[in-house]
Amino acid sequence: TQLLEQSPQFLSIQEGENLTVYCNSSSVFSSLQWYRQEPGEGPVLLVTVVTGGEVKKLKRLTFQFGDARKDSSLHITAAQPGDTGLYLCAGGPTHDMRFGAGTRLTVKP
Amino acid sequence: DVKVTQSSRYLVKRTGEKVFLECVQDMDHENMFWYRQDPGLGLRLIYFSYDVKMKEKGDIPEGYSVSREKKERFSLILESASTNQTSMYLCASSSQGWYTGELFFGEGSRLTVL
Secondary structure, eight states: OOSSEEEOSEEEEETTOOEEEEEEOSSOOSOEEEEEEOTTSOOEEEEEEOSTTOEEEETTEEEEEOTTSSEEEEEESSOOGGGOEEEEEEESOGGGOEEOOOEEEEEEO | OOOEEESOSEEEEOTTOOEEEEEEESSOOSEEEEEEEETTTEEEEEEEESSTTOOEEOSOOTTOEEEEEETTEEEEEESSOOGGGOEEEEEEEEOSOSSSOOOEEOOOEEEEEO
């Protein structure tokens, strides 16, 4: 059973468009992480959110942690082909971290 | 640059063969992990280790074993490979610190069992 549900599963957009992907759970997490995995590579950490309601920005990426610490969203402004990849959310203590199935994003030039 | 190195990027094995997947990290991390990644299922934890010679089962340990004889090296062993173990295997490490620790991943080993 997936504790973290990510939506949409697949997303294909044109360069310059905005998008939001979601990570939802029925469980409360002390923190959530977002990773990006490019083809042929391992996941790389983008951000960790730890406080309910927290918003973090990383250039054109905006991450939000829900007030109840059960959900998170990732918003990308003016997507670029370099944003293409699999976006994974993860939560829980390091020794028992749970991953969502991911959103596979394709940004077409 | 921190680095987690997995010994083989691609392997093709036959059913019943013994398979070794090696992982080495150069960050002096205490924790090391083996995950498998399958489409639609995300990453699932097979085993993790928090110290030399220590290991803990994850969610799907059946059919796998691990070895950690040195701090920097964590090996995953498939004693008798089966077709349902065809998957992408990812090794990761992290420093001590349970709740907000970053996982550093290797590039993955794609195993096909025929």
